[in-house]
Ligand SMILES: Nc1ncnc2c1ncn2[C@@H]1O[C@H](COP(=O)(O)OP(=O)(O)OP(=O)(O)O)[C@@H](O)[C@H]1O
């Protein structure tokens with residue numbers, strides 16, 4: 349990863365990313381199944397500040413993927429509130445929600461879900477074209493993002509012509525190309541060998557530190573969970589307890605990095621939602 353690739357990536361940034369703030373209150377998720385109701389999440393409460401980087405661990409079947417699907421608006425909660433930068437997601441209609449999802453949320457899954465008949469470049473261009481960005485600009489943004497994940501030499505390869513780690517880098521580039529304010533990842537390296545997985549972990553953290561989006565990663569990988577500033581364990585029924593929380597220390601490094609790269613963010617308006625606590629901008633303004 350060259351610094352030239354990093355600056356090209358920044359240059360093609362369509363907007364200055366500001367991490368999403370999420371506040372989940374009393375969220376429940378049930379599935380109807382065989383004439384009965386399966387209750388997976390009961391009363392989930394979670395607050396993420398802008399730029400938070402959080403891992404969620406927990407036993408198989410407790411509902412981690414279900415939580416990501418609901419937060420990513422791929423599935424509706426049965427009850428409860430999800431506020432995204434102060435806006436209630438559960439009240440949005442399907443058309444608005446689809447546009448919102450495309451613009452604000454990036455997903456990375458265990459299996460990359462790339463479109464097999466398209467090249468790496470075309471796969472990454474897809475979300476940009478959906479935003480009706482002209483094709484040459486979409487191609488340039490996709491190319492810059494692929495360069496940032498170290499794949500500018502594989503632009504014309506189809507997924508079957510890429511290694512597992514390269515496929516996952518393309519999936520990461522596709523998730524990042526629109527600079528989402530929330531990045532959701534579900535076992536993003538569960539399918540990779542240890543070394544490749546570690547490279548992708550570092551990439552995740554570097555990219556997020558550079559850009560400041562909010563990151564929520566579900567993982568069974570103790571190294572990845574240990575690298576994240578905050579780690580939560582999901583219990584049966586969806587309760588979340590802290591495994592570790594090092595945000596106070598990491599925040600200082602993150603804030604000075606932010607201020608250095610994006611001095612304008614230091615004066616961005618603070619959110620007026622009474623429900624949310626002090627956010628990154630408050631911290632910067634207070635200095
Ligand atoms: N569509 C559905 N209908 C009925 N039950 C479902 C449905 N989707 C998920 N479940 C159930 O919800 C529970 C939680 O599933 P989920 O995929 O969220 O678990 P997880 O914590 O991600 O597990 P893993 O670590 O194995 O990926 C499981 O018991 C699953 O059987």
Ligand SMILES: [Mg+2]
Nearest residue numbers: 412413414534
């Ligand atoms: Mg899962």
